[in-house]
Amino acid sequence: MNAAKTIDVKGLDHAEREGLIFPGVEALKDGETLRIVVEFNPVPLVYLLKAQDNFDISYEKEGPDEWILRVAKGSAQEDQKGQFKELLTQLREGEASPETKEKARTLLQQVDAKTLGVLEQELIREGVSHEEIRRSLCDIHLEVLRDSLVAKRTEVSAPHPVHTFMQEHEIILDNLRELGSLVDRLKGLNSFDGMGEDLEKLEDIAHHLVEAESHHQREEEVLFSELEKRDIVEPPEIMKMDHVEFRKRKQELYQLSHRPREHDFNKFKARVIELGEYLARELESHIFKEDNIIYQIALQVLIPEDWERIKRLCDELGYCCFTPEDQKE
Amino acid sequence: MNDIFRNTLKRVKPIRFREPLAETLGALKEEGALDYNFIDVVKMSGHACPTVSAAYLCCQTALEKLYGDTIPVRGEIAVTVYGEPDEGVYGVMAQVFSFLTGAAAATGFKGLGHRFKRKDLLRFHLEKVDPEAMCFEFRRLDNGKAVLVRFYPQRIPFPEEKAKQLSHLLQPVLWEAATEEETKQFQGLWMEKVEHMLLKREGTERWLQLEERRGQNERS
Ligand SMILES: [Fe+2]
Numbered sequence: 140m141n142a143a144k145t146i147d148v149k150g151l152d153h154a155e156r157e158g159l160i161f162p163g164v165e166a167l168k169d170g171e172t173l174r175i176v177v178e179f180n181p182v183p184l185v186y187l188l189k190a191q192d193n194f195d196i197s198y199e200k201e202g203p204d205e206w207i208l209r210v211a212k213g214s215a216q217e218d219q220k221g222q223f224k225e226l227l228t229q230l231r232e233g234e235a236s237p238e239t240k241e242k243a244r245t246l247l248q249q250v251d252a253k254t255l256g257v258l259e260q261e262l263i264r265e266g267v268s269h270e271e272i273r274r275s276l277c278d279i280h281l282e283v284l285r286d287s288l289v290a291k292r293t294e295v296s297a298p299h300p301v302h303t304f305m306q307e308h309e310i311i312l313d314n315l316r317e318l319g320s321l322v323d324r325l326k327g328l329n330s331f332d333g334m335g336e337d338l339e340k341l342e343d344i345a346h347h348l349v350e351a352e353s354h355h356q357r358e359e360e361v362l363f364s365e366l367e368k369r370d371i372v373e374p375p376e377i378m379k380m381d382h383v384e385f386r387k388r389k390q391e392l393y394q395l396s397h398r399p400r401e402h403d404f405n406k407f408k409a410r411v412i413e414l415g416e417y418l419a420r421e422l423e424s425h426i427f428k429e430d431n432i433i434y435q436i437a438l439q440v441l442i443p444e445d446w447e448r449i450k451r452l453c454d455e456l457g458y459c460c461f462t463p464e465d466q467k468e
Numbered sequence: 469m470n471d472i473f474r475n476t477l478k479r480v481k482p483i484r485f486r487e488p489l490a491e492t493l494g495a496l497k498e499e500g501a502l503d504y505n506f507i508d509v510v511k512m513s514g515h516a517c518p519t520v521s522a523a524y525l526c527c528q529t530a531l532e533k534l535y536g537d538t539i540p541v542r543g544e545i546a547v548t549v550y551g552e553p554d555e556g557v558y559g560v561m562a563q564v565f566s567f568l569t570g571a572a573a574a575t576g577f578k579g580l581g582h583r584f585k586r587k588d589l590l591r592f593h594l595e596k597v598d599p600e601a602m603c604f605e606f607r608r609l610d611n612g613k614a615v616l617v618r619f620y621p622q623r624i625p626f627p628e629e630k631a632k633q634l635s636h637l638l639q640p641v642l643w644e645a646a647t648e649e650e651t652k653q654f655q656g657l658w659m660e661k662v663e664h665m666l667l668k669r670e671g672t673e674r675w676l677q678l679e680e681r682r683g684q685n686e687r688s
């Protein structure tokens with residue numbers, strides 16, 4: 140047996156620990172073993188490593204003041220992760236060719252949501268900015284992963300909080316579709332009078348969008364914070380940045396729709412089209428990521444007691460006016 | 469001094485206290501009592517709402533019951549909140565009690581020698597006394613007398629039509645989309661409920677109930 144390399148991260152802070160552990164794990168060659176010495180039980184790390192399939196993880200020592208984790212790299216597993224990252228890098232750099240997409244799709248058939256989250260975190264660690272990830276990686280998720288992600292998705296039933304979130308998403312999506320078609324109709328008009336009932340409809344849609352704020356609030360304050368406690372930080376961070384972007388635009392759309400005639404029609408029209416198209420496109424993609432990645436990670440990582448607490452906290456924060464009644468019970 | 473608060477809020481009966489700590493350390497130029505006005509509570513809370521108003525009234529009625537014609541003494545009143553600090557509006561109400569009575573949580577004044585300790589006079593208790601009411605106990609430390617206040621928020625009278633209008637106007641106001649007229653209407657309705665609670669005082673007994681409590685260390 141080869142002598143195992145040892146990394147001792149006792150006394151280091153979170154960033155320093157990660158700075159040592161992840162490169163160390165990364166550098167492992169097939170058949171090699173890494174010993175990681177930590178002063179607490181490194182549960183999140185075990186989750187992250189286990190998600191990558193090709194490591195064999197075991198505890199050499201378990202407390203009380205020192206935990207030693209043995210990470211052995213399997214030899215049989217192909218380097219799924221490496222391939223995957225290479226593909227994502229290619230995809231990020233420009234228009235993906237059909238072959239690249241096809242390759243990604245095949246590879247993804249073997250990857251689950253948690254691994255995907257881990258990969259996202261790694262890209263961020265390697266210096267890809269959140270903004271860049273938001274723009275490219277997530278779009279690629281949507282484009283390439285759609286079918287395979289949906290196929291791998293775990294479904295839960297009421298009154299599970301994830302079920303409620305997903306039901307609310309369905310309703311938000313309906314509303315976004317209405318927004319999309321209203322924007323299309325608006326494109327051909329040249330006066331407020333021409334809008335007819337759409338003027339009122341726009342206000343309803345915008346009102347519905349601001350009502351959805353309670354959904355985002357529950358996500359951030361309850362679900363995401365549970366994930367963050369388990370060291371799953373970056374994916375919720377990206378979702379929260381989305382929420383901020385949506386909030387600004389929802390507010391402007393709501394203000395426009397509530398007092399339309401205070402504006403010049405052409406300016407009004409241009410703004411509504413821009414805001415409406417942005418929200419219809421980006422919020423839809425945001426929802427897809429949540430349903431198929433974030434919520435799926437949460438379902439894998441959180442245990443029934445966690446969900447009971449999450450449900451209670453959600454109840455306390457309250458629901459949207461459109462949340463189905465049976466979900467609130 | 470600028471004075472921009474609504475006149476109606478200024479008409480709320482103040483709560484008069486003695487403050488031995490100020491007396492001892494010389495903040496007062498002569499002996500006397502201090503008036504804590506509802507406006508002071510609004511300044512502390514940053515707004516006036518039914519919850520803040522209810523907290524003010526809970527405290528005022530409890531102290532009237534405990535002290536009768538005599539003047540309540542700040543720092544000699546212990547308050548127990550039967551709820552968790554971050555549960556619903558318990559924390560918001562507790563802050564008002566703390567501001568008025570001087571009873572403080574763990575962050576309070578530790579005292580000078582054996583006197584003036586304010587720390588831990590305000591406590592949160594997990595167990596509920598009444599499933600329908602928010603409950604608070606006010607206890608005099610000088611004689612052990614205590615009252616339990618039951619506050620039933622859902623029983624505060626407010627016409628359904630107006631409540632509907634209020635909730636209808638809430639989003640436009642919060643998202644800064646409301647017209648000037650809608651904003652005025654919203655504020656009017658909001659203050660109407662507050663003023664009804666604080667000034668009309670009719671039917672208060674329906675949503676705010678007091679009962680004397682036997683204390684462990686009560687002296688008569
Ligand atoms: Fe979200």
Ligand SMILES: [Fe+2]
Pocket residue numbers: 304308354355358426429
């Ligand atoms: Fe969501």
